[in-house]
Amino acid sequence: MSKLSEVYKLNTFELPRRAGEMKEYELNIEVPEKVGVDLIAVPVGEIIEIDARLESVAEGILLSAEIFAIAKGECGRCLDPVEIVIEKRVQELYLYEKKVERKKRTTPDEDLDIDDELLMDGDVMDLQSPIRDAIVLALPHTPLCSDACEGLCPDCGAKWAELPADHAHEQIDARWAGLAAVELDEPDFKN
Numbered sequence: 001m002s003k004l005s006e007v008y009k010l011n012t013f014e015l016p017r018r019a020g021e022m023k024e025y026e027l028n029i030e031v032p033e034k035v036g037v038d039l040i041a042v043p044v045g046e047i048i049e050i051d052a053r054l055e056s057v058a059e060g061i062l063l064s065a066e067i068f069a070i071a072k073g074e075c076g077r078c079l080d081p082v083e084i085v086i087e088k089r090v091q092e093l094y095l096y097e098k099k100v101e102r103k104k105r106t107t108p109d110e111d112l113d114i115d116d117e118l119l120m121d122g123d124v125m126d127l128q129s130p131i132r133d134a135i136v137l138a139l140p141h142t143p144l145c146s147d148a149c150e151g152l153c154p155d156c157g158a159k160w161a162e163l164p165a166d167h168a169h170e171q172i173d174a175r176w177a178g179l180a181a182v183e184l185d186e187p188d189f190k191n
């Protein structure tokens with residue numbers, strides 16, 4: 001089986017299951033499907049670097065990780081390419097098994113908690129959702145090449161930054177259009 005998400009799985013068999021045991025991992029994950037939002041994402045084939053520290057605790061394994069990646073997209077104003085360097089710390093507890101006492105369905109909030117719980121699958125820790133969440137949270141919905149980006153002239157599509165200060169297109173305001181027509185008719189009197 002070679003599902004795309006397999007690359008996010010970390011086998012932790014080397015970490016002794018005694019509370020207090022610790023092990024460090026350096027992972028380079030080649031992204032099989034882009035990770036991010038519509039306008040900007042870590043593209044397929046890019047590397048997500050992870051410095052992870054795993055710690056055995058009584059009920060599971062505590063993951064502390066630093067995530068490094070580069071997201072690529074387009075400026076939401078001028079469409080220039082934009083790169084955002086992502087550096088995020090995450091900490092998540094992976095439980096050996098679901099906490100039974102939390103299964104009682106009393107409020108919708110508790111259901112959510114159960115869905116959010118991260119579980120070990122034997123020795124395997126699936127890093128996909130914490131990595132994806134960290135990256136998505138680090139990304140702006142509208143990426144900009146710079147906060148001062150002036151965007152594009154709506155009439156010709158050129159960049160304001162590259163246009164002369166007095167750049168303008170001849171525009172006849174609808175309110176004056178009728179008047180302009182009258183003025184153009186005037187020379188007819190001379191004929």
Ligand SMILES: [Zn+2]
Pocket residue numbers: 075076077078079080144145146149150151
């Ligand atoms: Zn821009």
Ligand SMILES: [Zn+2]
Pocket residue numbers: 153154155156157158167168169
């Ligand atoms: Zn223009």
